[in-house]
Amino acid sequence: MGSAISVQPLRVLIIDDDQALLRMLRLSMLSEGLEVATASDGFTGLEALARDNFDAIVLDLQMPNMDGRTFYRQMLAQGRRTPVLILSAYGAEAARRELRADAALPKPFDPDVLVETIRRIAEPAASS
Numbered sequence: 001m002g003s004a005i006s007v008q009p010l011r012v013l014i015i016d017d018d019q020a021l022l023r024m025l026r027l028s029m030l031s032e033g034l035e036v037a038t039a040s041d042g043f044t045g046l047e048a049l050a051r052d053n054f055d056a057i058v059l060d061l062q063m064p065n066m067d068g069r070t071f072y073r074q075m076l077a078q079g080r081r082t083p084v085l086i087l088s089a090y091g092a093e094a095a096r097r098e099l100r101a102d103a104a105l106p107k108p109f110d111p112d113v114l115v116e117t118i119r120r121i122a123e124p125a126a127s128s
């Protein structure tokens, strides 16, 4: 199989109904060596979580079908504790506190800051 010294890339699930944003985020994260999966609402996000393990989730709040808050609560109800970064134009930090999520960034955002934040919440043992 692979080399013994190879490092597993971080696997990130991005859940957002903005397709242009998903494309941009996918490209910037791939260029940073992250593995990326995307979902366009909470329902498909839960389906992705059921199929694969992720090291972190980037979560929009306002989406059709199932919004970010509902997704988050459903994820917890399923016993999953994947770290979540909330990404929203409106009330990202307030939602982070309300839900006790791991991090929040307002839109518009700096893609470099987003990737740094993902690394921080996905690897809490490496910081400190």
Ligand SMILES: [Mg+2]
Pocket (backbone or CB within 6 Å): 016, 017, 018, 060, 061, 062, 063
């Ligand atoms: Mg949205």
